[in-house]
Structure formats: structure tokens, C-alpha cells
Amino acid sequence: MVNRPDSSSTRSDKSSSSTRSSMKKNNNIKNTFVRSKSGNDYKEKNGTQNRLRNASSLQSISKASGNQTNRGMKKFKSNGSVDSTDIGVKSSGSSTPLEDNINVVVRVRPLSEKEVKASDDSIVQFPGNGQILCEGQNDSQKPKLFTYNVVFEPGATQEDIVQYCGIKRLIEMAIEGFSSTVFCYGQTGSGKTHTLTGPPQLFVGKKPDLNHKDHGLIFRSFFYLFQLLQQRQENTQFILKASFLEIYNEKVIDLLNPGAARKKPLAVRWSKKMRGFYVENLFLVDCEELDDLLAVLEEGMRNRAVGSHLMNDHSSRSHTILTVHITSEQQAENEKSVFISKQGKINFVDLAGSEMTKKTQSEGKTLEEANNINKSLMVLGYCIASLADSKKRSGHIPYRDSQLTKLLADSLAGNGVTLMIACISPAKSNQCETINTLRYAARAKKIKTKPLIIIDPREALILSLKREVNALKLENEHLKSLSAFHMSPRSGSAQINGNNDRSSAIVTPKIDVERLAELENNELSELVKLYMTENQSLRQENNELYTTKDILLRDQELVSRENERLLKKLEDVNSVCCRSPIIPARPTMSGDVFNFSTNSDTDITNSNYWRNPLNASSEFIDGRMSSAENKISDSVQKEMDKMRISDSITTVAGSLRRNKSFDRNGQPITDMIT
Template identity: 35%
Template sequence: MQAAKSEEAVRVLVRCRPLSDKEVAAGYKPVVIVDNKARKITVKTDKAEKGEKVYTFDGVYGSESTQEDVFNGSIRSLVDAALQGFNSTIFAYGQTGTGKTFTMQGSSKDPGIIPRSMQQIFSHIDSSINERYLVNASYMEIYQEELHDLLRKQGKEENAKKIEIKVDQNGSIYVKHLSQYQLKSVRHMEKMMERGQQNRSVGSTDMNEYSSRSHAIFTVNIECSHLGLDGKEHIRVGKLNLVDLAGSEKQAKTNSSGERFKEATQINLSLSTLGKVINALVEKSSHVPYRDSKLTRLLQDSLGGNSKTIMVANIGPASYNVEETLSTLRYANRAKNIKNTPHINEDPKDAKLREYLDELSALRAKLASRSSNGSTSAIRNGQLNLADVDDEEATEDESYISAQQALNKERNAMLADTGLNEQEKRQLAEDFARKEEALKGREVERQELRAKVESIEERMLRGHLVSVRERLSAQEEDLRRKQQELDEQERRESDVIAALDREHRDVAQKNSTVSVLKANIDVTKAKTAKLQAEQEELRKAIKEEEALARSIGHTQVEEVQQLQQREALLWTMINYFVPANSWEPLLEGAAYSARRRDWSLPTKSQSVTRPPLFLNYSDERKKYLEEKYNSLLWENILPVPVEMDDVEGNKETTEGEATFDAEEAVYNKMLAGALDAACHEEDIVVDADVYTIEREPSSGYSGSSHSQSLSRSSAATPKPSRSPTDQKPLERYPSAGGWLK
């Protein structure tokens, strides 16, 4: 029969050992902070990107914690569970040299979990009432993926058989041909452990002088018979697995080579499979790779199966191991999420105790059949009632003695009877002898049965406290201890509750700060989005402006070029038609009106010089030229009144004072040529490109000034590159482009 199954997580403890003397001498600093009230481990790392790492576990133990603290705080209840019929597993995991063997085994002065568990088991049995126990132990190691029986006796043939992992009919894992030893006391167990330890594979590495090079599994089977509520006897079978794993190691750190290196490779391989099994269980994967290593196969029930399990993760505090410490903590943190389904193993078919008890019942029945009244109070409903066995044995002894006494009394009475003849007396003596023989025969048989019973009884364990007072005081002691444990548990729980409370308050405060910050972030985000949109708009506007400016720029450049060409053309015209001393006073006296957007030239009173024109022409031609000239004047090309010469060369001034200078004859000729060309051509075309037009920054053409004077520097004065008279008019002005229409 099996009790209802319920899920239960693997419990994870972390134990941090103190700095070793070697580490202190090397000047290493501790980087692990253990807060056992809050059950937190904090690891300080010097790498900024990792910062401080904090983990919470079911129990944490710092460098000052004792073996007793660990056992009473977290292990005792698990051993109790094994006594109640649960499978229970405790396994120590961690980097090499971090204290796994110290925690599991300890020393004779400072015993660890294994001896303390055995102490608890035997104390429990000792104070039990009406219960029988059978305690068996086995001890083996996995060394380089090979199973070794650590308790085998050398030279015995059956021990030479290879031990193998098998699955029983209930689907549970067991090891075939592994030696099982019945334990009767703690001392017995200690001797057995010593033998096993001597067979264990241990080696020395740079990290640990006595490093375990194998995974060691010490298993205790506890079978217990007890009277059920149905008045029948039932059997519970608990199993306690105590596992000291080999340490994970970085080969570079342990400096291993040769055999040590090979061992380390195998150790790391099986530990990595253990990690994969843990991951698969946590992720509820459809395939869990238990079969990938012997270790995981043996721990199959303990991880994800029918077991209550505690993992003890051992770590070191020193800074130089921080990476390994973090790796162990991550491994342990994942293991917290493994779910098991432990249940009490009740009345299994293959319980050895059941075999013994059935045999005992049969022997008792035989004994009863030989008793004087043919029945026994120790067997009811065909089952052995352990409470009545001792009383009945006492009664049996008494009844044999009283039967013998009765027989002796009868014989003595017969001998004292004087009325009997010799033959009758002989006859009676023979009857007495036969009766005595039969009584003795029955007694011998009873004694043999008793011896068998005792030998079976010896194999089973039960409470040794016989008197009611002893039993009561043992029970009181047990109750007192349990009360202490409860008090301790309550104290720890209230510490944890207080720590959690503080944490909740901290979290609430942080949450409210986070909410405020989030709100601020939201506002900032909204503002940023708005600004970004505005920025985008501005960017677009700037682009448009730039495109516009570029196109305006192009237009302006074109316009400026056109204006420059036009200016050059006009100056060319002026230079052709008007001597410099004639137009310079005009230029100096010219004024620009920004309001009218117009230039005004000096008044008539100002004297200007005009060139003599139209020499030696007929009257008709002169008139024509005069008209043409005046039309140019009208067009503001020649703002100077014309001085008309007569045939003799006398000057005749039509307006104002006129002078003629021999130097200006060239210009007059040029002007005459131009006018002549004008008489023949529809358009006058001037090639502005043959002049270099330079424009000084101060030259007065800017429209920004309201009123200004025109001046022309000599540098800006265009000079003909060749004599215009050398060429035909059209050739001289090839690209004026019709500007002078």
C-alpha cells in the first residue's frame, strides 16, 4: 500500500567554509557574505559588469557555523523522514576543497552528517516501543565511470561479482551484487565506514591535500514493523542516501596531470551530466538524460522521483575562486526548482523484515502448539504480536519448570506410598521416566525453537528500554528534544519572516520609486517624441529653405553674371562713345534715390566735355547721325550733349561749354565708328567677354544704400583688348545678345 503522493521541491542549502590557512597566508580576501537570517548569500565581484550577486536558499551556513548547526538546522528532519519510510537523499556538491567531505563525513572530533544521521537512527530505534527495525547499509563509489563496492571483503568469490545498476519491479533503481551489511549500532557503522574510507579513491591536488577522486554513496535502508490502526502489523521501508560528490575543478587551477587529469575529466563529465539532468527537470523536458552517467542513473529516484532530497552546495569564500563560487551557486539555484514526489514505502513485497516476521510467527505458532494450553497470546489473527512475545516467553519457561516440579512431586508421593508393591512401583517409575523424557524432549524442542526465534530476533532491532519508567523518560527526552527543535525552527522561521518583511518593505519602497521614475520616464518620452517631431519638421523646413536658397543662389549668380555682362557692355559702350573726362564728372555727380529707385545725373550747369563728331560728312549724313546719336542719348547711353563740328574743324557747342582734346581723338574715332556701324546695323553687338570686369567691394552699385554716388576705379575700367577699328562691328561685338536694342 502506498500513501498519497504530493509534490515537494528539492531543498538547497549552501555552506561556505572559512578561509584556509593557505588562503590567509596568500592574502586572499573573502568575497562571500552569508546572511543566515534572510537565508541569503551575497558574492561581491570586482567585475563591474557583474556587480554584486545575491541568491536565496532554503538554508545558508557561514564560516562560523558548526556541524551541529547544519545537522539540527536542516538535516535532522530528513533523517526522521527516512525513519518514517521515505526515501531521502542528501548530496554535497561543490568545487574541490570547499568542504563536501568535511560536511558529509567530518572527523571523529567534529562528526558530519553521516555519523550524526546514524546516531539519530539508532537513538530513535533505542527509544522505540513495539517496533522492530532492520538497518542495512552499503557503501560504494563511482570512480572513472566504474562502480566499486567499498565494503567488499577481499578474496570472497561472491564479492568478485561485478556490481551493476538495475531496476526493480517497482521501477526503483538498485545495485545488484552490492554488499549489504546489517548495522546494529553506531559503533558498528563507524567501523564499517572506516573500512569503506580506506577503499575510497583519494588523491592529492594543488587545491586539496586529500581530494576525493570519486563520487561516494553511502546508503542506509531502514525497515520498520509497526502495529497499524487496523490492528495488523505493517512494514515501512525508508532509504537514506548520503552522497559525497567528487569536486568540480578547473584543471589549470588544480594543476592536475596524468592520472589526476584523467580523473578530473571524468569527474567534470559526470557533474556536467548532473547539470543537464537538473536543467531538463527544471525545464520539464520530455527527455531527462539520467542514463548518460552512472551518477545520474543512481540519483534518478532522488532527482525528480520518489525522494525527499537536500542538496548541500559547498563554496569557498576567497576572491580567487569567485567564478567557481558563482557557478556552484547558479547550479544550486536551478536545483531549487526540481520537483519530487516522495511517498512512504509501506509493505513492499521484498522487505527482509517481512520475511523475518513471517518466520517468527511460524516459530511462535510451533512453540504455542507445544505449550501446555496449546495457544499463545503472542499470535493473534495469525500475526505475531510483539508486545506479548516477552511475556509469553516468561510464561513458557515458568510452565516447564512447574510441569517438572509437578512430575517430581508426583514421583515423590509415589515413592512415599507404602501400599504399592514393588512391581507397581517399578511400573510407575517407568511411567515417570517416560513423562520426564517427554517433558525434556519437548523442552529441548522448545529451546531449539527459542534459539531460532532468538537468532531472528537478534537480526532485528528494537527498543532496549524495558521498564515503564525508562520508556517514559526516553519518551520525555525525545519530546524535549523535539520541542527544542520546534522552538529552534520557530525562531528561525520568525527570523525569516522578519527578514522577508524587511525585504517586502524595501521592495515596496523600491517599487514606488520605480513607479515615480517610470512616470517621469513616460513624461520625458512624450516630450522627447514631441521635440523629435518638431525637430523633424524643422529639418524638413531647413531642407526646403536650403533647396530654395540653392535655387535662388543659382538664379542670383546667373543674374549677377548677367548684370556684370551688362555692366561690362555698358562700360564698353561708354568707353567707345564717351571720353573718360566727359563721363567721370557725371559719374561722380550721379545720385541714387532708393525711394524712386532711380539715378539722377548732375544738372546742366555742370560743365562736361563732349567729343567732336561727324567730321567730313555730308549734311544729310550728319543729320542722320545726329538723330541716331540723339536716340542713343534718349536711351541714356550717351548722356552728354553733342558738339557738332563744321567742316573747317570749328567747334560748335549745342549745350554748355565744350572743349576738344587731341588725346580724345581716338575715342571720337571709335565713337564715330560705332555710330557708323549703328547706321548700318540693326543692332549693335558688344562682346563683353573681351574685358575683364573687376568690381571693388566699395563700388556704388549696391541697392542697399538709399542714396549714393557712382564712381569707377581705374581697375574696374574695362580696356579694349585690341583696337575696335581693326575689326568689323559684328566681329567686335559678337555676344551682346541683343541687350542694346
């Protein structure tokens, strides 16, 4: 009934048991389906029974599937995250988006009574591995083989579709913040509406049977969605809103508010901010309970345009898009006080069927509808063909040529995850359309999309600013400690204190970030401004600290140069003193001095060394050389040397001016100090 590629891999017991257990857990979810938004109130008490039935049908499918692969099944890990070995739709996460192909499955409807009566035989075969073999149109043509993610044979039930087509994965991704789309494509009467919603008769009458086996993918997806929300509600808050529209003769009509919209169709506009098309003034219904979503489905189904022609008594004459917007608010991983809100959505698109007007014998209104349907499907076909061609992909894609392609643009080539269900008839009389659909689907399978999570840009900005502020604060601390290290105690303290004063002057935003999600637009803007101001202030302060650091390094450089200069001067003075009988020779800072002082054989009182009674430098020299414990740091020592030497020189010069000096030979010295 269901065949997919990779038939060698079998469905794991682990995954089936985890799915069963997740279903068991959800027996406790709220089961009273009370119509709150539309006219027909009803209650359903045996929702539990319904879910148990789902569980048992899942088991029977796993047996029936035998050794077939389970690529269409979503698998939960124990932590509730999603196993990405699924149908090839990979969750990219917000940081590393991955490109992936659109997933395409094919559903073959059973031969209708009419076709059986007319001995209109089946022309398709199912070799397995997601393949479908279609007979050639005449004897000379070879059969054509196509491969897809999954092929559903005519015996597949509505429950099989929901289990294996990959919709569960799309729902999970929508909850995680991705934009997901499932659309049904195929000729008129091929089973698109049957697959998505079930027969329209299900929604007629006052008390729809919730347990009906024919309920389609949308109905079953809503149950699954609520199961997941129930599981995840502990640490995340969800807000659900739904809209339902149809595109009828290129006009967009709100199916939840059809009266007003029929008079004036809604406009499709481009949003610069979201970089996508949207429908202006579309009615969005808050859906707190499962029955609210079901009510939206019923209301829309009742209001959509349906007509009849030779090939389908209940033919959809419009394309419909039912969208469930899922906003989630979750605590940020590393920032417990911040809540991140993500906005995911899932679109269910039921396309009107392509039709050969000759075959359907459409005329008048039905003909006009058919022409519009075919035109918009043709544009969709162009878009798909261009997107599937790697050379044309970066060129112009004619999304703007129809309302349908404008609204599907994001799903086909944007940041979403897309699933296409191609519906075909097995009958020989539809062979041409069947091959067209299979080709169309094969082309769509080549399209790659890049799923991305959409986070509220303002909240993302606040989060990144907050992170930046923290990083700047750390940098600030580091710079301050560096400055303190480089500064001399006296000059440094003044500057550091100065900086501290500035820091304390910064007004940190006093906003309760836990309330972030509840804040109004202007409050959020205010918060962004405050963070930006703090950020700016920290940057400024850090720049100043960098400047201070540079100044300190330059000062240090100057001081060491000055020391060098002084040492040189000292040596010069020393050499002069050696020649003078009245000025004691000053030792240099070289090793010779130390050798001189420590050498016991050397007598410092020898006749060549004369102590000048006018200054105390000899004591200083002695003290300096003899007491290692009292040794002062070199820089301070040099500074003191400098002062003493200049004192000593001044004194000597004064004494020379007062008393005439004489050289060793008894000649007066007059030009010694100039």
C-alpha cells in the same frame, strides 16, 4: 553563523525544550561502542557525556542564533510525530503524496591558511534571510544575490550543520518509510568531505576520537538515528542494513568489499519491480548497534580513493554513496493482527569536486579522474537543469548517461526527499566556481519531488485483500437479510439455507497473520492466493445473492400481475352472476362492496340477492366482511378467492350440465357456460 529565510519568526521555547528533553531521555541508550565488524576494537564509556555536550552546544546555538528562525530544526509533537512546519519537506503519508521542492542549503568554508597568506579576500556577504551576496567578477558586473533554505557562514560548526540543515527531518522520514538523500556538491576543496564526514584523518589510526568536534554530518546523523529508534522501539521493530560504494572512473566499487569488486566492478541495473536503478551484488551489512554503523563509515572512508593536487591534499577522486536501509515493522492501525513493513533509506552522497584541471594542474591518472568527475557532474547538471524546467521535466532526462545520475535518479525526481548541501569557498580566486555552484544550487532548488512511503507490495496486497474480504462479507450479510425480507416464508427459507450451506463450505485461510513479516516468499504467495480464493468465492456468492434477489423481485411482480388478472376475472364472473338467477352476485373488492355490507339500510336478503344453496361462498363472504380480526392478508385472500371461484364455477357448470337451467322468463338456458 546560520541564516535562513523568515527571520521574523523566532525559535520557540517549546521546541528547544522538547529537543533537550529528548536528548536527556536518550542518556540511557547503549553507549558502549564496541567494534564488532571491522578489525579495530575499541570502547567508549562516556557517550552520555558526549550527548550532554551536544545538548549544551544546541543551547549555545539557540542563543547565538538570536531571533533567527528555526526552519531547519525538526520539532517533535508530544505524540512523537513530526511537525510538518519544518524545512518545507512535507511528510506526505502514504495516501496523499505532496509535491515539494528539493531543499538546498549553502555552506561557506573559512578562508584557508594558504588563501589568507595570499591575501585572497572573501567575496561573499550574508544579508540574512537565507541570502548570500556574491561580488561581481569585475567592476562592471553587479553583485549577485541568491536565496536558499539556509546559508551557513564560515563560523558555523559541524554541530550547527546537523541541527539546522534539515538532516534530522530526512532521518525521521527515512524511519517512516521514505527514501531520503543528502548530497554535497561543490568545487574541489570547498569542504564537501569536511561537511559530510569530517577530515579523513579522523578515521586513520586505531582509536578514533568519538568526541572530536570535527566529526561530520554522517557520524552525527547515526547518533540521531539511534536516538529515534530507541524512542520508537516500543511498538515498532527496526532492521538496519548499510552499504557503502564509490563511483571511480565510472566504475562502481564496493567500499565494504573492495578487493573483489576492484577486479570486477559492480553492475548498475534497472529494477522493474522497484522502478529504479540498483547495484547488483552490493554488500549489505547488518547493523544492530550504533557502532556497526560507525564501523561501516570508517571502513568505507579507509577504502575510498583519495589523491592530492594543488587545491586539496586529500581530494576525493570518486563519488561515494553510503546508504542506510531502515526496515520497520509496525502494527496496522485498524488491523491489529497485521504488521506493515516499510522500507525507508537514507543516502549520504559525497560528490567528487568539480575542478579546473588548469588550476589543479592535474595530469596522468589525476587528469583522467578529473575528466570522469567533470563528465559525471556535467550529466548531473543536465539532469538538474531539465528537472528544474517545468517544460523539459516531462521529457527525456539523461539519467542513463552516468552511473552517478542512474543512482541519484530516484532522489532527484522520484519519490524521495532530497537535501542538497552546496559547499563554496569564499576566496576571490574561486569566484567563478563559487558563482557556478550557487547557480547550480539555485536551479536544483526548483526541482520538485513527490515523497512516497514504500510498503512491501505483497503485504500491502494482503492487507487490501483482507479489507476487501471483510467488505464482501458485510455485503453478503446484507444481501442475505434483504433476500429473507423479500422471500415468502416457504420458498425463501430453502434458498437462504442453500446459500448458508455454501458459505460454510468456504475454507477461510488459517494463517497466523501476526507472523506475516516472518513468512517466506512462497508462504506469502500462498497467503495471497488463499485470500484471493476467499475473495473470489465471496464475490461469486454475492453475485448469486444478487441474482436471487432479482428472481424474487420478478416473482413478486408476476404474483401481483396474476392477482390483478384474477381480480379482473372475478369481476367478470361477478358481472355474469349478477345476470344469472342461479349464481349469487359476488361483491367486488371495491369500496361499494364494503358500503354494501356495512350499510344497515341495505337488506342482503332482498329479492335481488339470491343465496346459492350449492356453495358456501356466501358464508365466506360474510366471514370476510364481518370479521376484521380474522382478516387474512390480501395476497393470500386473493389466492383463496381464485381457488374458491374456480371451484364454484366448476360446480355451477356441473350442475348446469346435470339440470337444465332456466332464465327468469322460464326459458331454458343452454349457452351460459361455454
